Amino acid sequence: MDTNKIKQVFRNNYIRYGIILLIGLLLGWLIFSGGTDATLAEDHSGHTHEMTTDENGKQVWTCSMHPQIKMDKPGKCPICGMDLIPLKTTGSGDAAIDPEAIQMSKEAVALANIQTTVVSKQNPVKEVRLYGTVQADERLSQSQTSHVNGRIEKLFINFTGESVQQGQTIATVYSPELLSAQQELLEAAKMQSVQPALLQAAREKLRLWKLTDEQISRIEHSGNVSPYVDVKATTSGIVAAKKISQGDYVNQGNVLFDIANFSRVWVMFDAYESDLPFLKVGDKLEYTLQALPGKTLSGNISFINPILDPVTRTAKIRIEAANPGMQLKPEMYANAVIKSPLRQYNNQIVIPKSAVLWTGKRSIVYVKQPDTETPAFMLRQIELGPSLGDSYVVLSGINDGDEIVTNGTFTIDASAQLEGRRSMMNDADSRPVTGHEGHNMSGGSGNMNKENEHAGHNMSPMPDNMPQKTSDKQTHTMIPVQGNCDMCKDRIEKAAKSVKGVSTASWDQKSKQLHLNFDSTKTSIEAISRAIAKAGHDTDKYKADKAIYDALPACCKYRNN
Structure with missing residues (x-):
């Protein structure tokens, strides 16, 4: 080819740019294909x-x-x-690890914050927490009554909460009957030499109306009578209730005031029936009051009410306490802790509550397998004794010296469930x-x-819907079920689980397939399909009744017509 023609071709910008682009693509392919292979080889050599x-x-x-x-x-x-x-496994493996153990790498254990504790035998002490209030000592409370019929002429106690001293005049009563009784006394005094018994009867009548011998003697000697009588306080304390006002008419025996003596008080606690076996009269109890922060008081149980409250299911526990300075006031909140040794469970293993997974029927813990390089944990079913507050007494299932998981137990159990091992949810x-x-x-x-x-x-x-036996009795299968939304999912699964023998039911909204696990000795696919159809959803065997289908919400309608 002529050199001039070649030069003319290369002077064309499109041709020059095209050639440069082709050369760049070629070089890039050569460089990066080799580098990728080297990088991949390097990456795979760096880990397993x-x-x-x-x-x-x-x-x-x-x-x-x-x-x-x-x-x-x-x-x-x-x-x-x-x-x-x-x-995949989470560890490198160890020949000494039990094949049923759950293995976790040291990094996974640290990430899940799994903590273990070596258990030991102890003499358990149950800690019972009680809550209550301060109350007045009922034995020191008295009612102040009127001993005569009449009218309240004057009150010397005017409001609830006022202090009263024994012997203090608290009210004055006007009584015409008292006036007549005094006149009878004077007449009987004149006839003392003839009828001395009459004088004694008149005096006794006034004594019954709570007039003192001094007052009666003064009436006899002075000859002056008065229709007014003073009501004296029979105890010292605080007016808990004021039940009359000045000018009121009262009858003999009417209560004028209720007076409570707070020199000693009761601290009343509520104890649940499950705690009553660990409480007895004479036990020492320490308690605190919100009104006195930082101060701990103590006392002995003086009384346990033998009758439970039918609503709260609690019994009243009483502590008697002296109250100098009136620091303890009625209705103050109190918190108490009593430690009761469980001598019948001495020398038993005690474990923290955080170590136990409780299913309602079974209690399980995870025990760390000893002498293994890779952390491995074995499931143990245990029998629990009484609760000690933050711990349990263990009757059987673990031994002294076992190292159990006390934090992160659920994480290990979740790993067991993912691997199809024995777990909290799977007994076998x-x-x-x-x-x-x-x-x-x-x-x-x-x-x-x-x-x-x-x-x-x-x-x-x-076939997808052919039943498959997963254990001696449990059968797994899938059946097509029509539906649209999450409400349908809940309704379908609930209807399936309502059939006796069905252990699990999960409906896939996209594939319209219901995954079932059921006991073939207790139920069948036909019975499950019938129950789902009664809930309003068509299956491959049964069609929902039109009335039931029409009652479904609009979002659940799956039929075209």
């Missing part, structure tokens, strides 16, 4: 993927939704059809489904187990 292997050293694969499924090769979950994932071990049983359970037709094909155990894929 920790995977769970079976006893033959082969990789184990599981389903993220059904951790009880364990296969020896990748494929589909036989229950839900999801892709299996490699089952899940039965793993593995490829070594000679049955290919892959959900796709293109994932046949070639090893099993050669061994003559090639099994066809199982």
Whole structure:
């Protein structure tokens, strides 16, 4: 080619830019393809993927939704059809670790703030907390009454809370009957020599109206009578209630004032019936008052009410206390703590409450396996004794010297549930489904187990809704159920769980499939489908009644017509 023509071609800007672009792409491909390979090689050389292997050293694969499924090769979950994932471990493993233990790396233990404590035998002391109030001593309270009929002429006590001293005049009563009785006394005094008994009777009548002998003698000698009588206080204390006003008419025996003596008070506490076995008369009790911060008082239980309050289910516990300076006032709040030794449980193991997972029927703890490089924890079912406040007495299940988890117990149990192990929610071990049983359970037709094909155990894929036995009695299956929203999900699952024998029910809104686990000896798919249809949702076996379907909310309507 002519040199001039070549020069003319290169003078074209489009051609020059195109050639430069091609050269740049070529160089980039050469540089970055090599660098990527080197980087990948370097990354893989820097760390290892920790995977769970079976006893033959082969990789184990599981389903993220059904951790009880364990296969020896990748494929589909036989229950839900999801892709299996490699089952990763959290530690490097240890030959001494029990196969049922939950392993966690040291980093995971630190991240989850898992703490352990070595248990020991103790002489347990139950700590009972009580709450109550200060009350007046009922034995020191008195009512001040009028001893004659008449009218309140004058009051010397005018308001509730006023202090009263014994012998103090608290009121003056005008009484015509008293005037007549005094005149009878004077007449009887004139006839003393003839009828001395008459004089004694007149004097006794006035004594019954609480006139003193001095007052009676003064009337006899002076000959002066008065229709007014003073009412004297019979005790010292505080006026707790004022029940009359000046000018009121009263009858003999009417209460004028209630007077309470606060020189001694009662501190009354409420004790629940579960705490009563640990309380007895004479026990020493320490208590504090909100009105006296920083001050601790003490006393002995003087009385335990044998009758429970039917509403609060508590019994009253009484402490008697001296009250110098009137520091303790009625209705003050009091908090008490009593420590009662449980001698019948001496030399028993005591553990913190935070270590226990309680299911209602079972109480479990996690015990750290000793002498292992990788932290490993074993589930133990225990029998609990009485509660000690922040701890429990353990009757059986763990031994002296065991190291138990006291913080982070739920984290370990969650790991056990994800791995399909024994846990708080699962009393028995899940039965793993593995490829070594000679049955290919892959959900796709293109994932046949070639090893099993050669061994003559090639099994066809199982339909999605075929029941599969996961334990001796428990059966898992999926049935199609029609619905639209979260309200439908709640309604469907509730209807399924209402059938006796159904342990779990989970409806997938997208696939319209209901995942079921049920006891095949107690119920059947037909019975479950019938219950769901009665709730308003069509299944592949039963259709909901039109009246029930029409009553569903608008967001739950799934039929086209």
